[in-house]
Amino acid sequence: MTKKYRVVFFGITLDTESFRQNMAKLGVPGPTLDKYLEKAPVVLKRELTLADARRYAETIINAGGIVTIQETGEFNETRPSAEKKDITFHQDFVICPNCGFKQNRKDSCVRCSFDLSSCA
Numbered sequence: 001m002t003k004k005y006r007v008v009f010f011g012i013t014l015d016t017e018s019f020r021q022n023m024a025k026l027g028v029p030g031p032t033l034d035k036y037l038e039k040a041p042v043v044l045k046r047e048l049t050l051a052d053a054r055r056y057a058e059t060i061i062n063a064g065g066i067v068t069i070q071e072t073g074e075f076n077e078t079r080p081s082a083e084k085k086d087i088t089f090h091q092d093f094v095i096c097p098n099c100g101f102k103q104n105r106k107d108s109c110v111r112c113s114f115d116l117s118s119c120a
Contacts, residue, residue: 008068
């Protein structure tokens with residue numbers, strides 16, 4: 001299990017224009033930056049390792065942003081393998097003509113012991 005982290009943006013420490021220029025140098029488009037500033041706090045990145053979250057946060061802080069790193073939980077490194085489940089199909093069931101009990105196909109009814117082998 002590996003812990004995962006996210007980087008959350010809360011605001012800016014510089015004037016808006018300086019922050020915009022610094023973020024433009026990092027490749028953040030103006031409309032995206034407007035959304036961040038308008039809707040703060042905003043999650044910028046999710047499911048990062050701690051080292052990646054620290055590097056990302058440091059870059060935003062150096063550009064004049066206020067961010068925090070939050071732990072989001074633990075996740076498996078790999079996806080769990082799909083286990084084969086026993087699926088019972090419709091034709092594997094039978095309704096007892098004597099008592100009406102629905103059950104897995106058997107030779108006799110589990111409720112009233114009616115002989116179901118003659119019903120097949």
